[in-house]
Amino acid sequence: MHTASKIARITALAVGIAGALAWGQADAAAFQLKENSAKGLGRAFAGSTSAWGDASVVATNPASMRLLDGRQFQADVSAISFSAKMQDGYSGRFAGPGGAGTGMPIQGGNGGDAGMIAPVPATYFHMPFGENDNMHFGMSLTAPFGFKTEYDRTWVGRYHGVKTDLKAVDLGAAFSYDVNPYVSFGVSVFYEHLAIELSNAVDFGAVAYGATNGASAALGLYPGSADGFATIEGKNNAWGYVLGATFSVTEDTNIALSYRSKVKHKIDDGKATFDVPGNVATALQTQARGIFVNTGGKAELTLPASATLSLTHRVNDRWTVMGDLSRTAWAPSFDQVVVDFASNQPDNVLVFGYDDTTFASIGAEYKLSDTITLRGGVAYDQTPTTDAHRDVRVPDVSRRWLSFGLGWTPSEKTEFDFGYTHLFTNAPSINITSATGSTLKGSYDVRGDVLGASINYKF
Template structure:
């Protein structure tokens, strides 16, 4: 009915993992998270590496710890609300060497709202030491990457993705040295824990039809006749670093440069699970050949490096302005990923085609009184995806930010901050073809809002 080489080639493609490691969209570009500070959120993260009195610099630019006022602890939590609903859907089958089922609509709905509301925590600790407190030590706990989308299991785009869940959590230790009151350098080392779960449906009817060159039709196995599922899970710990310098040409101006390294996660203990319809396995003997069987696997997933230029300037005792520009090196990190299965399943080389991106923001603070501070900011946030590579796991699009914030200092050593951001987006379009030839076209309605709160205590 088929040759082993043909079946191996088709089944390798049919796993449908070609979009699985694309993860998905967060409120920052792709699955990147900036939400590490309620104070920073209120000004669209302008001044993220150069502003006074925000302990999140421990993670973003350790050199700016000299801008912190003594020993302190800060805790932040952000709630990200992201919605993604697909509209104007066209779907059709186009599988098999003779085009069996070509043009036939795929059953299922629009998948519902694939978005979520999720908390993103962060925490910081800072202590100065040394002669004249010219050295600083800090600890940070942040989540720089993460997202989750989940569609209905039987939706029309199930062959492209049903679930994507990624979390990256960093625990870092930072040190900085003040050369003088105007120049400081710092560095941090962090351990990053990455977890991934990815799932999609597999059109085993198309697998059988293609592998048998149409002979499986006699058994009722044609494209769309027998769905199964594939799930991939993995986790890894890896180490990265941040280096930076902060320069103050005047006592009212800070200019900061910081660099966060890429983090290479070599996942060696991943798990791949498959649900194969019994009639397909009986007809083709997949599991006997070691194909579509549960197994371990390995892959290298590289999270991108970033470089930031940040400037903050005090106009007077009440007004402060700031700006940021960040470049994220997606292109070398997400050009392609190879998935190596521990079974007879051939390796998959996954091509993503991500491009480098720019995030730029400007913001301001106004000290209304000794206890109340108002903030605002705007930002431009570029997506790494393009129309030719966008899929259901990454309904991502360039967006604009509008942010507001409020600070309240009821006591000299206690401060509370609140921030809110609304994202303005266009409707991203997709035109994707699964590995078994199923076509999905449409537009998304996407939206996002972020609300954050923090407490800072000096002791």
């Protein structure tokens, strides 16, 4: 019973699932994506749901469709350049299960640059209707969450994570009603597709060593002697909604409030696959039947709710200033997640310890001419991670934004917008120990830049 209990404790985490649902994002807190508008990007998303003329409000605050001029289609794409390199004297050692082991350094490099350059597309359609066009219909296709990191398979932190890939795509339909020219209410319903893939190395030498109380050393199995690999995949579709209200306290001032619901994904058809060295399988076949076998699984994952207050004020014919304040409720969603395996592998409660976060920005637009608009903004974006819970899948840190943008309107029907943001970050630290006893310490050099472009066509 003691050996079985030890196997259960080791295998529940050694497959890397303890980091399986932890993603990072270079340009928004954790794996949340704000990049749904090149126009908004150029002013650090200040006035994101209260500014005139940005069709992204179809997805973020349908009540603000009143601020759009007629029937239109908008297409955006943002290129996110995210770099994450471990540095600063990182080290890893085999402590062994229960503190026993070889004490030798783990062999491997620093993993290379785990980041990537990724496109984030978005499209919007808006159509007013009803008496005096006081009702609005819209459709949107956006990516509100997403992230990917990938290290070298033989890097020193391979037992903590190798690949993390998450994609969430929303297809939404929106409706709003203008009570009068100053007050509007709106709602959007969206269908969200979530797909995840996660992998890491498994120190099966340490698993065998701990399961046999060191007897496996006679077979050449000890910590660091026999690496395997684990991959977890899952997908799910679920519904969510957005509620919004927009108030124009004067002809030149808009105040917008919006709430995006949490989305609960029940992954029932997950898949876990294991590459187990043959000598390990033989050594463990009596102590761990049904463990480390390819199997199905399920988990319930809730993407967080968020609320935004947005303000835009037109100072004169040339200057407009704006600000945003938003809060994301990570804590109730990412306190813990329970993973249920279809095999004999025991269920595992994963504790993430995420904190709620705040995003705040201020920005401005200057109309240089009838066809050219200049934009700029700054923002502070808080991370939900802490030193106690940060790992290689989430080299996340609070960051400061500096943004610039340009708008060009060559005709009454066509508008082109461009935005750029650079992220300023500190070096987040890592100090973690895997279930099989390997430790990893160090810090990250995290960098991020975002470039966005869009076209808006009225018809």
